[in-house]
Amino acid sequence: MKFTEEHEWLRIEDDLVVVGITEHASTQLGDIVFVELPDEGDTVSKDDEVVVIESVKAASDILAPLDGEITEINPALEDEPAKVNEDPLGAGWFFKIRHSDLSQMDDYMDEAAYNKLIS
Amino acid sequence: MDALRRTPFYDLHLKLGAKMVGFAGFDMPVQYPLGVMQEHRHTRTKAGLFDVSHMGQVILRGATYAAAATALERLIPMDVHGLQPGRQRYGLFTNPQGGIQDDLMFANRGDHIFMVVNAACADADVKYLREMLEPDISIKHLQNRALLALQGPCAEAVLAEHHPAICDMKFMDVETLPLAGAECWISRSGYTGEDGFEISVPTAAANDLAQALLAHEDVEFIGLGARDSLRLEAGLCLYGHDIGPNTSPVEAGLSWAIQRARRTGGDRAGGFPGAERILGELSDGAPKKRVGLRPQGRAPMREGVLIFADEAGGAPIGSVTSGGFGPTVQGPVAMGYVPSELAKADTIVFGEVRGKRLPVEIVSLPFTAANFKR
Known part of the structure; x- marks a missing residue:
């Protein structure tokens, strides 16, 4: 698993990358009440704003970590955005992206480096 | 920028793991480890304790209560004379344009008026009161008392363990009672839509009282985050956001706070800043x-x-x-201004969020029914 400075986690599943936010990020955001996801089939570029997370406090954006096509979004988040707080690394995933350039993953941190960032 | 001021509960907030933020010049708890959502729900189902010591506590004293009332009625469109001893009212300082300079609670405490004003406005309010009312009326901005609010359906039972007379108080009653060994000025009121109490306590006894209340299993400290969602669901205005110098009491839906005695045809009609506009809007409506x-x-x-x-x-x-x-409503809630002809329940309008116009229903306030002990 890789991590971005924006506190996303990225997990490679064959030709897809699953994206969510870390436990640290979900704790910092507080109770999440709404998640606006991209549409399946959207083509996105690295650093596009693809997700909006609304917590009880404020709205924040999530950036696309890679160039590619959104192949699947997590349908559970529409009715149960709190899943992001409850299980950020599992049931609270956001979307899957079919990457076009896996070398973009090299820019991101491994778990040890990420833990150092948030410590 | 000046350093943030601290309330007497600052160390207690840190000890309880509060996340602190600057608010109206004070370093205040925005949430505790429980989190905004659970703090909100706890207040609606049990009892929430709020540190509201940042708010201004002011005493107005004239030769008699009536003298102080006459003076204050020059600045606010409320019936101050008609307020009985041991009772409190909601009030508004209006400006010459008929806008709102601050909102406040004021109480008839026998021989004087006790008021609580917004933290961000307190210094300006006190300066204004002095300019307008001295030397006939003495204005004292208290610096030696803290302010706590205990809100929620369990508030009465919790506070009654410290003094049984709590149960005899009704909504908007004020009383002087000893709590935690100190003379407390208590009102049955709050800013959550729940039954509850606001307690002015001498600073020296403030922490003892807070700890005694928090020792009860039904009581949790609640931060500013939940305070805001609670008052929003209750349809209560936040000064500087929902009301301000450019909104009139009639536009703000606060006409109920202007008693008959101060309206056209009343015993003491007008005679407050902005009376022409406000009395006009009371009879003809606001745009x-x-x-x-x-x-x-x-x-x-x-x-x-x-x-x-x-x-x-x-x-x-x-x-x-x-x-x-709104955690109790379990969905988004908001307040805002629309032209009066559209201000009817069930009307659908549209709010623009991130470039998209999303449907919004106009509803009557509050979002959650008030739970007062009248």
């Missing part, structure tokens, strides 16, 4: 009105979101002045 806004989807609409009459085209007709997620 815009504060309303409850219930977004139809799940996306919260926060302060500043523009409101449109139609899904496409046209200029904005108003904007959201407070908005967020």
Whole structure:
């Protein structure tokens, strides 16, 4: 698993990358009440704003970590955005992206480096 | 920038793991480890304790209560004379343009008036009171008392363990009672829509009282985050957001706070700043009105979101002045201003969020029914 400075986690599943936010990020955001996801089939570029997370406090954006096509979004988040707080690394995933350039993953941190960032 | 001021509970907030933020010049707890959502729900189901010591506590004293009342009635459109001893009212300082300079609670405490004003306005309010009312009336801005609010359905039972006379108080009654060994000035009121109490306590005894209340299993300390969602669901205005120098009491839906004695034809009609506009709007209506806004989807609409009459085209007709997620309503809730002809329940308007116009239903306030002991 890789991590971005924006506190996303990225997990490679064959030709897809699953994206969510870390436990640290979900704790910092507080109770999440709404998640606006991209549409399946959207083509996105690295650093596009693809997700909006609304917590009880404020709205924040999530950036696309890679160039590619959104192949699947997590349908559970529409009715149960709190899943992001409850299980950020599992049931609270956001979307899957079919990457076009896996070398973009090299820019991101491994778990040890990420833990150092948030410590 | 000046350093943030601290309330007497600052160390206690840190000890309890509060996340602190600057608010109205004070370092205040925005949330505790429980989190905004659970703090909100706890207050609606049990009892929440709030540190509101940042607010201004002011005493107005004249030769008699009546003298102080006559003076204060020159500055606010409320019936201060008619307020009985041991009772409290909601009030507004109006400006010459008929806007609102601050909102406040004021009480008849026998021989004087006790008022609580917004933290951000307190210094300006006191300066204004002095300029307008001295030397006949003495104005004392208290610096030696803290202010706690205990809110929620269990508040009465919790406080009654410290003094049984609590149970005899009704909504908006004020009473002087000893709690935690100190003379406390207590009102049965609050800013959550729940039954509850606001307690002015001498600073020296403040922490003892807070700890004694927190020792009860039904009591949790609640931060500013939940305070805001609670008052929003209760349809209560936040000064500087939902009301301010450019909104009149009639536009804000606060006409109920202007008693008959101060209205046209009343015993002491007018005679307050902005009376011409405010009395005119009381009889003829105002061009815009504060309303409850219930977004139809799940996306919260926060302060500043523009409101449109139609899904496409046209200029904005108003904007959201407070908005967020209502944990009790379990959905987004907001307040804002729209033209009076559209301010009818069930009307659908549109709020623009991230470039998209989303449907919003105009609803009557509050979002959650008030739970007062009348």
